[in-house]
Amino acid sequence: MQQAGIGITQDLKKLPMLFHHKSRHFSHSTVPYPRVEIAQDLPRQTTGDTSPAxxxxxxxxxxxxxxxxxxxxxxxxxxxxxxxWKELLETLSRT
Incomplete structure (x- = not known):
């Protein structure tokens, strides 16, 4: 089952994004999240116009x-x- 381009097994706590240096915004390749724009450029992590985020x-x-x-x-x-910590606390709560 797929929903909006994300498999149900994908960790939604950590979603891969791209930062576009020229237009200074973050985007996702398949999910139509609102575009997040910032006022300044960030240090490039690659030689291209985008950096993984x-x-x-x-x-x-x-x-x-x-x-x-x-x-x-x-x-x-x-x-x-x-x-x-969550795992430890759950273990302790069962004892």
Whole structure:
């Protein structure tokens, strides 16, 4: 089953995006999310006009980061550690 171009097994907490340097906006290749524009360019992660990015979602906050950037690494590590805590808390609640 597919919905809006995303398989049901895809992790919706981490959605691949692209940042377009010339027009300074983030987009997704198949899902018609609203275009997110920013006032300034970001450091290029590639030699082309686009850089890979990630839309991170959760109940508490959302973030758009360039892949390979310090901000992207921070977001990844903070969410991974949160998942570790969730698993630990669930284990403790069963004891």
């Amino acid at each position: 990630t839309l991170w979602t959760s109940f508490n906050w959302h973030a758009l980061t360039l892949d390979g950037s310090p901000e992207g690494e921070f977001e990844k590590l903070s969410r991974e550690s949160g998942e570790d």
